[in-house]
Each structure stands twice: as structure tokens, then as C-alpha cells.
Amino acid sequence: SSSANRQDAKRGLLERLANGPVIGDGSFVITLEKRGYVEAGAWTPEAVLQYPEAVKQLHREFLRAGSDVMQTFTFYSSDDKLCLSGDNLDKTETINCENLNNVACDLAKEVANEGDALVAGGISPVPGYVEEKGKEFVMSEFNKQMKVFKEKGVDFVLAEFFAHIEETEWAIEAMRQLDIPIACSMRIGPAGDLSGVTPQECAVRMAKAGADVVGINCNYDPFICLDTMKMMKEALEEAGITSCHLMAQPVGWHTHELRDDVRGYTALPEFPFSMEPRLLTRTDASKFAREAFNLGVRYIGGCCGFEPYHIRAIAEELAPERGVFPPGKDKSEGYASLKKSVFKRQWERGSRQYWEDLIPAAGREKVKLLAQLDESE
Ligand SMILES: N[C@@H](CCSCCCCC(=O)O)C(=O)O
Ligand SMILES: [Zn+2]
Numbered sequence: 179s180s181s182a183n184r185q186d187a188k189r190g191l192l193e194r195l196a197n198g199p200v201i202g203d204g205s206f207v208i209t210l211e212k213r214g215y216v217e218a219g220a221w222t223p224e225a226v227l228q229y230p231e232a233v234k235q236l237h238r239e240f241l242r243a244g245s246d247v248m249q250t251f252t253f254y255s256s257d258d259k260l261c262l263s264g265d266n267l268d269k270t271e272t273i274n275c276e277n278l279n280n281v282a283c284d285l286a287k288e289v290a291n292e293g294d295a296l297v298a299g300g301i302s303p304v305p306g307y308v309e310e311k312g313k314e315f316v317m318s319e320f321n322k323q324m325k326v327f328k329e330k331g332v333d334f335v336l337a338e339f340f341a342h343i344e345e346t347e348w349a350i351e352a353m354r355q356l357d358i359p360i361a362c363s364m365r366i367g368p369a370g371d372l373s374g375v376t377p378q379e380c381a382v383r384m385a386k387a388g389a390d391v392v393g394i395n396c397n398y399d400p401f402i403c404l405d406t407m408k409m410m411k412e413a414l415e416e417a418g419i420t421s422c423h424l425m426a427q428p429v430g431w432h433t434h435e436l437r438d439d440v441r442g443y444t445a446l447p448e449f450p451f452s453m454e455p456r457l458l459t460r461t462d463a464s465k466f467a468r469e470a471f472n473l474g475v476r477y478i479g480g481c482c483g484f485e486p487y488h489i490r491a492i493a494e495e496l497a498p499e500r501g502v503f504p505p506g507k508d509k510s511e512g513y514a515s516l517k518k519s520v521f522k523r524q525w526e527r528g529s530r531q532y533w534e535d536l537i538p539a540a541g542r543e544k545v546k547l548l549a550q551l552d553e554s555e
Contacts, residue, residue: 190296190333190334190359191296191333191334191359191361191390191391192359192390192423194246194296195391195423195476195477198476198496198499198500198501199467199471199475199476199477199478199496199499199500200246200247200476200477200478201244201245201246201247201478201479201489201492201493201496201500202245202246202247202249202425202427202477202478202479202480202489203237203240203245203247203248203249203479203480203489204240204243204245204427204430204479204480204481204484204485204486204488204489205430205480205481205482205483205484205485206223206236206249206251206253207221207222207223207253207254207482208221208450208482208483209236209485210225210232210233210236211450213232213236215228215229215232215233217263218450218451220254220262220263221253221254222254222255222259222260222262222263223251223252223253223254223255223278223282224260224263224273224278225251226251226252226255226278226281226282226285227272227273227277227278227281228273230281230285233251233282233285234285234288234289236251236486237251237285237286237289237290238289238292239486240486240489241289241290241292241293241295241505242486242504242505242506243486243487243489243490243493243504243506244489244490244492244493244494244503244504244505244506245295245479245489245493246294246295246296247295247296247297247298247336247479248286248287248289248290248295248296248297248298249286249298249300249336250279250282250283250285250286250297250298250299250300250327250332251282251285251286251300252278252279252282252299252300252301252302252323253300253302253338253339254302255275255278255279255282255302255323256275256302256304256305256306256319256320256322256323257274257275257319257322258304258305258306258311258315258319259304259305260273260274260275260278262305275319275322275323276322276325276326279299279322279323279326279327280326280329280330283297283299283326283327283330283332284330286298286332287330287332293505296333296334297330297332297333298332298333298334298335298336298361299323299324299326299327299330299332299334299335299336299356300335300336300337300338301320301323301335301336301337301338301349301352301353302337302338302339302340303339303340303341303342303345304316304319304320304345306319307342307345307348308342313348316345316348317348317351317352320348320349320352320353321352321355324352324353324355324356327356328355328356332358333358333359334358334359334360334361334390335353335356335358335359335360335361336360336361336362336363337349337350337353337360337361337362337363338362338363338365338395338396338427338481339363339364339365339395339396339481340362340363340364340365340371341364341365341366341371341372342371342372342373343364343371343373343375343379343380343383343384344373346362346364346380346383346384346387347383347384347387349362350362350384350387350388350389351387351388353388354388359390359391360388360389360390360391361389361390361391361392361425361477362384362389362391362392362393363392363393363394363395363396363425363426363427364380364384364393364394364395365394365395365396365397365442366380366394366397366406366440367394367397367398367402367403367405367406367436367437367438367439367440367442368402368405368406368409368437368438369437369438369439369440370440371440372440376409377394377406377409377410377413378409378410378412378413379413380410381393381409381410381411381413381414382413382414382417382419385414385417385419385422386419389422390421390422390423391422391423391424391425391477392410392414392422392423392424392425393407393410393424393425393426393427393475393477394406394407394410394425394426394427394428395425395426395427395428395481396427396428396429396442396443396481396482397428397429397436397441397442397443397444397481398428398429398433398436398437398442398443399428399429399431399432399433399434399436399443399458400426400428400458400462400463400465400466400469400470401434401466401469402428402433402434402436402437403426403428403466404426404466404469404470404473404475405437407424407426407470407473407475408473410424411424411473411474423476423477424473424474424475424476424477425475425476425477425478425479426470426475426477426478426479427477427478427479427480427481427484428466428480428481428484429443429480429481429482429483429484430457430458430463430480430481430482430483430484430485430488431443431453431456431457431458431483432456432458432462433446433456443482453483455540455541455542457483458483458484458488459533459538460487460488460490460491460533461491461530461533461534461536463480463484463488463489463491463492463495464491464492464494464495464530465534466478466492467491467492467495467496468495468496471496471499478492478496479492480492490504490506490510494510494512512530513527513528513529513530513532513533514528515528516528
């Protein structure tokens, strides 16, 4: 019966959250663009239909890194978004929301079953919302995905990258039709959403709309994200909402300038083709994981820029809490692996302290200084 299914589904995500951290996955469109399977600008997931092996490979890398969740690669897969993907997209009927979501569920499920991961059906903002096409239009786009997720029997649904609390509430309303756990994250920082609603109010409204897990994804680095999560946590407590879990999936770059900027990381001049100097190290990822866990966040993953090795750092940091190391432990003993080097100087780097004390250079300072010197001489 549906309640039994609900109970099974509930035990999956909610039981895991109750017993310790759930490790999310990481960056898809940004990572697959670097690998040549997604086109920048459009950032749409047609690779699901065109290059399924490339999508499965990335799922497998996150599984091996320790992700407990295989999120369907269905970000920006509403029909009104896919049709904006320019003429590189063959306009045949194969690349549309329904077909893409069907195959994406198969890919995520196949890899999830190679390990002990859950399948999350992923939804994201519909362009029709900001184009003021109204609730009926937006809900009809969400419902195309809900229909597939129901047929495919995903373990839970996850709404991400929402910038307006109203559209987020509509997404939760759509997800409630499936009677399985709901995770919901907005792309907001301390300055709140694009409608001027505070993070505190956003958290309470997501919970009241029916989300089982609420939080943040994308737009800001882990440390700005945690400041915002603290605001959300306190607001939920003040509202007497204790049943909601917290989730955090920040970007994998340092974005300290953006703390009070509602636009987030895509507003940086380096986005998208020169973000490399800002990339988090695995030590940054470990620090984020520990601070998130200490704050009470139990769904801990990453968004754009978070590569599998960043997720591995999270899974290794929280191994004591989880009681298990990631499947890829045969090729990583954390920093201790360096003890196996033939170079003696690597051995001293086989400690957490070395990497926590290091302020990594971007390697460009010298180039810039030399250029200035030339000018001044
Ligand atoms: N789960 C998704 C989240 C993507 S968040 C934002 C991607 C860029 C959006 C844009 O610049 O239009 C993914 O990892 O690709
Ligand atoms: Zn993102």
C-alpha cells in the first residue's frame, strides 16, 4: 500500500538523517561542462540522453567518494528551460523533460544499486516563474517530473537552486503529491532571497510547506553558507519546528566578497571560465563538513565546483560519525597516504596539521609582480 511504500521511503532518507550525516553528491553541470558534455550558458542536462556513460561515470565517482545520494541529473530539465538550450540541441522529440527525466532516473538508479545509495529525484526553478507565466504553468512543469519520479519510484525528491520562496513553496506543493521525503534548498545567503525574504522566513516557510529537510545550495562558499544555516536553524527553533532536518550544499570555491550580495557566485567576474584560483582545497571541504556537522546539519554535500575528491574529504572527515569509510578507501587514507612517498619531504605533509596551517598560493602573484616591475623600470 502507499503508506507501506511511504514508510519504506521514509526509513531510507529520514532514518539515515536521524542516525548521522547523509553525504550528498556534488557538481554536475559545471563539472560535465569541464569534461565536454554540457554547454556553458545553457547549463542544461541533455547529456543524459546524448552521453549517458559520461553521466554514469560522474555518478560512480561520487558513489566511490562516499555520496549516500545519487541525485538524478535533471537540473534545468523543464521543457521551458530545455528549449532555451540553443540550436546545438536537436529539436527532435527525444530531448524533452519526460524522456530526459525517465533516462536520468535509470542512470541514477543503476549506479545507486552498485552501492548503498538512495536515488533523489531533482527539480529546479522553472523560467516561467520569473517570466510571470503563473502558478498553473509552473506547477505543470514540476508535475511532468513528478509523474516520472512516481513511476520510477525514486527514494525522495529534492528541490534545489530556488531563489524565490513563493516558487519554492509551489515546488514543495508539487513534491507532496509523491508521499515520499522532501528535501528543499534555496540559493540564498545572509541577504535572503530575490524577493527580499530573509533566510529565517524562507526556512520556516519551507518547513511549513511540508519539506522534511530544508537548507541551502549553490551561490555561496561553505563558510557564508554555514552563517546562513545558523540563521535558518535559529528561526526554525524559534518557530518551534523541531522535526525538520538541515541540509547544506555550497559551492566549491571561495566567494568571500559575496556575503551580502543576493546574486551569488555567477555574479563574480571569474564565472564561469576562471574560477580555478578560488577552488576549495580538500582541507577546506573537511573543515566545512566538521563545522556543518557541529552546527547540526545532517545532509552535507556540495553544489557547483564540488568535485568527487571534495566529497571524499567530507566522507573521510565524518567517517567516525558514519562508522564507515568511503568505497574509494582502497586509494585514499586521507593525508596519511603521503607516508608512502619515496620523497622524505612528503612524509611531513602526511598530517592534517600541515594542510590546515598552509595558506595555498594561487601561483599567479609572481607573474603579476614581475609585470609591475617591468612597467616601473
Ligand atoms: N545539482 C545541480 C545544481 C546546479 S546549481 C547552478 C548551476 C548554474 C546555473 C546558471 O548559471 O544558470 C548540478 O550540480 O549541476
Ligand atoms: Zn550550483
